[in-house]
Amino acid sequence: MELLPLTEAIAAYVKDGQTVALEGFTHLIPFAAGHEIIRQGRRKLHLVRMTPDLVYDQLIGMGCAERLTFSWGGNPGVGSLHRLRDAVERGWPQPLALTEFTHAEMAVAYQAGASGLTCALMPHHATTDLEAVPGAPVKMLRCPFSGAPLTAVPALIPDVTLLHAQQVDAAGNVLFRGIVGAAKEAAMAARCVLVTVEERVARLNADLNALVLPAAVISAVSIVPGGAYPSYAQGYYPRDNGFYLAWDQIARDRKTFTAWMERHVLGVRDHATLLRTLGVAA
Amino acid sequence: MELLPLTEAIAAYVKDGQTVALEGFTHLIPFAAGHEIIRQGRRKLHLVRMTPDLVYDQLIGMGCAERLTFSWGGNPGVGSLHRLRDAVERGWPQPLALTEFTHAEMAVAYQAGASGLTCALMPHHATTDLEAVPGAPVKMLRCPFSGAPLTAVPALIPDVTLLHAQQVDAAGNVLFRGIVGAAKEAAMAARCVLVTVEERVARLNADLNALVLPAAVISAVSIVPGGAYPSYAQGYYPRDNGFYLAWDQIARDRKTFTAWMERHVLGVRDHATLLRTLGVAA
Amino acid sequence: MMTVTAARQLRNGAVCFVGIGLPSAACNLARLTHAPDLLLIYESGTVGTRPVVLPLSIGDGELAETATCIVPLPEVFAHYLQRGRVDVGFLGAAQIDRFGNLNSTVIGDYSHPSVRLPGAGGAPEIATYAREVLVIMKQTPRSFVERLDFRTSCGYLGGGGERAASGCPGGGPKAVITDFGVLRPHPDTQELELAALYPGASLAAARAATGWALKVAADLESVPLPEPEVLAALRDLNARTERAHAAPIHITLPLAP
């Protein structure tokens, strides 16, 4: 683990054409890291994430991605991700290939990757057309004991998994507290793990059974207070539900979207400046 | 979830011939529950446990078991389980059939059971004779994506899983704190879950990401302070390493073993009396 | 009215797998009124959560802070849904057919969709494993369709016992709650039939809002008006929620070095 400014961490570890997962389920979504990827103009990324959320709408709309692996692509509690839709429906700013799972499939795909496996199993029930779409990732097989039909789900192994967390300690261990989604599995599956955190502390405020990623599995940590905004960090700040509602209008139109991104992401130096510009931080 | 005295919980839920798992890895081993099974004279049990430890030595030596599924059967840091060996090597007090896994296999066998699956996968490497012994539980197959060889491990689904934990709250939720082994997976795999706890509290002393089993997955909870002794309960009492060392002598000989069990298990009413007899509790 | 009607379907003590929006409102209304011991599981991993205000997203901090426990997301699906521990699952969709099959993936062809919908999420597994499913959807000819563009999640497949015969473990949609009333599956054919109408809703309008020839149950019921205390609880819940969501976010940054 090395402690790096976010600009240097992204420059050093995230490359064009890589398979990149930004995880965190509603909570602890690494927005600052996503924005830095946009600022540095990464291209042809294969983006992986269970719930693309606004940060992937932004990455897709800014032309960073050529493929998306996901299981639910909406603005939670609000509606569509308009940039995702525009890319899929009309190829703007470029076509976006999809690899589509269910949540449960994608969870075991990360688990398989985290466990050094090439695939994972689920019980198979012929209930969804998803398994039959062009390029469907899953295959069927039979349990060698019971003969029951099983779905084999190929392992997901990101080149880089990016996460946001609450704290890093002096030794580089990182604490995640609250809703964790599939963050641990996405991290353990990845070839390289980058983490942004709210703060650096001498000693983690961690329970015996807390979710802590040891420094040994992390490539770099960057200290980015507010780095999950407009998502949230339990114990630090709540989700900005108003921003998620407002995004629906911003992203609906290519021009307002581009203008917003130019002003608030490309046009600012870092995440702290974005937060000040939005009036969220003083 | 119902709150029951341990005698009633065992009488109501543990039956002759069942597949029964007492889990807890070194920590939180449900000794009191195991002793109550012995007192109530259960027979022909299929005992399941990663590390049989002393409590299974006692159950086996008292003739409760006809099969053992396990992955490491020793007295940790001390040596053999003499009663387990006597049953396997010389059929005393009765023969004991073995189903033998590695730790990693048994862990995924519980995970499969906990996940409603008939089997789990591991990468296969032809490195051990275990996969070729008579009655070996695993089978080989190939990854439908990569063609890589895989080991299929059949799911473990205990009729009853018995655990020890620190606390139960007013609603019947149970807190496990510290080393948890495969306790969660063994519980979620089982048809019925019984838990003994150190104490009942109004509200669990639990972190957001603590391991808590919700009341809805538990059949009965019994309050048995010291119920893990001579194993330990983090935050309550340490492991009695001296007892584990002493057990080596007690269990080495059929007569000293039988005498010890008659005096300390069959001859006492409950676990509190055992603890007082041993001078561990006042 | 949809919220209240959905809440009424829930028996106390049930384990509910909750989606965001109307299902979340219905579950919490039930919990605050007749079913205090509902166990609410959100797919974000919060188990036994008792939110004071309604979450906008499925993973709001409110859900974490009031939960019995938070489990990693893979376990919510594996240990609860797949293992058969969920009594009631909620689903919505863009399209539903007469057998309760649902589409939340695409309108049009999968490879060239006219509308790309959010996708499956947890729906296929909820539909497959929950002991019973409650569907909540507004009833329009565009959403209640003769033929789905895409089957994301199953209801009764082709009806007539096809679902059970396929080995699908859950029980399928027990009720579809719409803005006109409640549809329930016929016991034999499993075709959805209008089983109850809200006071003031007309049979003709319900039929017109359905893309297939909607059948009506022999004993069409009228949904009772919400009890005043239930309405009051719902108003309180919504008011608390609005106040909470209106609070501005403020993040304190450390001073620049």
Add this chain to the structure above:
Amino acid sequence: MMTVTAARQLRNGAVCFVGIGLPSAACNLARLTHAPDLLLIYESGTVGTRPVVLPLSIGDGELAETATCIVPLPEVFAHYLQRGRVDVGFLGAAQIDRFGNLNSTVIGDYSHPSVRLPGAGGAPEIATYAREVLVIMKQTPRSFVERLDFRTSCGYLGGGGERAASGCPGGGPKAVITDFGVLRPHPDTQELELAALYPGASLAAARAATGWALKVAADLESVPLPEPEVLAALRDLNARTERAHAAPIHITLPLAP
């Protein structure tokens, strides 16, 4: 001497999968002397533990309290070993052969053993996945055998590259530390050869304690005596451990009702 020699094999910063007994002592001695940043993982699920006293069992409370984190046991094997995150694994056994294959299952026939040993535990996966394996065993003709009664865990299989050719990901036994000295695999044949002797240990005695015709490396070394500060650290560790383990257990029961 075995403990000190084993400790010397560990480079600072390595991720070690630790067994109980001598490996645990060696790892902690290394951590307290030349390798403060060893990451110690015990199969009980404690990761990054820094015990002040040595545990008797693999899951003592001491390991939990001083750990960076505690993970469920399945993850220790899946996320660390299988995923290839472990640099060094330790193994012992009842029998070892000339290619470092190990038996900890049975003496005699599997179905009718003369001695039933504890069994596999985590050994097969440690042997398979760790980048390198250190074996610690007393050298006797009964334990260093021409032919294993049972192969629980692999060394180099039949030698001569068979292990790597089989696709086995880890690197195999790098050293076998005995009470005579250190055996290492020949680079080509992978047969274990005596590579170093302790001061005072004789080559003849080491050969007599081996059940096969033990070869000797061309450059047989002498293991240096333990540095005084290392010996002092080991004595301190052992003394602390004895004091801690001698403390009587007392459990406070609630008053009878």
